[in-house]
Amino acid sequence: MDILTWITFSPLLFIPILLLLPENRKNAIRWTAAAGTAVPLALAAYLYGAFDRTLAGINEPGSFQFVVRNPWIESFSIEYYMGIDGLSVTMVLLTALLSFLCIFASFGIDRGLRGYFSMFLLLEVGMMGVFCALDFFLFYLFWEIMLLPMYFLIGVWGGPRKVYAAIKFFLYTLFGSVLMLLCILALYFKGGHTFDMVRLMNGAVESGSIGLFGTALGFGKAIFIGLFIGFAIKVPIFPFHTWLPDAHVEAPTPISVILAGVLLKMGTYGMLRISYPILPEATRWFAPALAALALVNIVYGALCAMAQKDLKKLIAYSSISHMGFVLLGMSSGTVQGMNGAVLQMFNHGTITAMLFLLVGVIYDRAHHREIEGFGGLAGRTPVYATFSALAFFAAIGLPGLSGFISEALVLIGGFRTFPAFTILSASGIVLGAAYMLWTYQRIFLGPLNEKYSALPEIDGREIFTLAPLAALAVLLGFYPHPILGMMHSSMSHLVRAVWG
Secondary structure: HHHHHHHHHHHHHHHHHHOOOOOHHHHHHHHHHHHHHHHHHHHHHHOOOOHHOOOOOOOOOOOOEEEEEEEHHHHHHHEEEEEOHHHHHHHHHHHHHHHHHHHHHHHOOOHHHHHHHHHHHHHHEEEEEHHHHHHHHHHHHHHHHHHHHHHHHHHOOOOOHHHHHHHHHHHHHHHHHHHHHHHHHHHHHHOOOOOEEEHHHHHOOOEOOOOOOOOOOOOHHHHHEEEEHHHHHHHHOOOOOHHHHHHHOOOOOOHHHHHHHHHHHHHHHHHHHHHHOOHHHHHHHHHOOOHHHHHHHHHHHHHHHHHHOOOOOOOHHHHEEEEEEHHHHHHHHHHHHHHHHHHHHHHHHHHHHHHHHHHHHHHHHOOEEEEEHHOOHHHOOOOHHHHHHHHHHHHHHOOOOHHHHHHHHHHHHHHHHHHHHHHHOOHHHHHHHHHHHHHHHHHHOOOHHHHOOOOOOHHHHHHHHHHHHHHHHHHHHOOOOHHHHHHHHHHHHHHHHHOO
């Protein structure tokens, strides 16, 4: 069996074992789930070493790597078609790493363990499949597979308003999925009855009018809008973002990490994998609008974050702001901007994961997340304060940490194409620094709140989940080549394919 099939489906093999274990054997259940995510992580490490960084992928079927292609439903030209290039391999690495760490962050959950970890492993199957699929039908199938476990993980194991948050997440995502399905079907019929995404990238699907609601809307532009709404809900892009703060606040900590670290990236990944190379003319036409929306996301997300009293909600809104930088880089049509956007997807995944894990640490001890309720914790929990300082500084893009490199590339690329939008977007960095430093000051500095004079320090398991992410934030801040080198060839080729 090929490596991409193993990396995608191997977590499924551990679900029957989990379900057969007695519910009272909690440690056995936890370690079985950890083994279920360790296999994809080990395979992802092998992919990293064996990946040929000179091959572009994107719209060249011959330069995708680790390809497996078999007929599946031949009467509709549906294939089991998997492969990765520089764009997808970075997301596969991120998914494998965060899934593995989140299992250990889930060790504190003590009810319904078999169900929780089974849902988690099923979620990882869906996430991996999205990043490996090259057949549209298969891509959509994996996209939908993620929806159900995420709904239950929030709705069953979440906070006081978990049902409301889960239903809101489900309805938003389902609406986007239905729109995406309609667009996929339109591309299927327009592109010669094929779900082969690489073939559609090289087909003539731009011509003609769709005649939607009596308008002469170009086919490519109409499909671009439909796909954009589907992907924008996932990112999320203003005004499709309202599900995100509720989902983050109510979700258990490890699920918040997966939401911010991986699921938000699927929206921008979908645009780069599907919308851009299949609809290049529409992409160029909508690029200024995308840059304008990026500016709104950056500033609006930062201002909302500044107004929050709940630490988890603050980080949720900061994610909206930081994903705006990804959108700005994508809209620039430059190699620097594209590289910065995908690097920001990876770096934001690791930094935000660290931030949400740190929120989980303090919530487990204090049982609340009100920023004003703390104070002076640096003296009581110096190790926790050090990890927090590193995460906060990485989030504001301090030079020497990973967030700086990706945002700098985005601004360089964005300035070449949209100088006014880029200058205004840079205000998001200042606002980000303001609310992050103000938050750190209120929680960790000043006199210690006597209520927390006996607050326990961060423990070994929690350090185990944070240390790899902290190491990446420092390593990629000084030397981004390990990730940047993997994607550069693909991003350069994508820019040539879309902008010429």
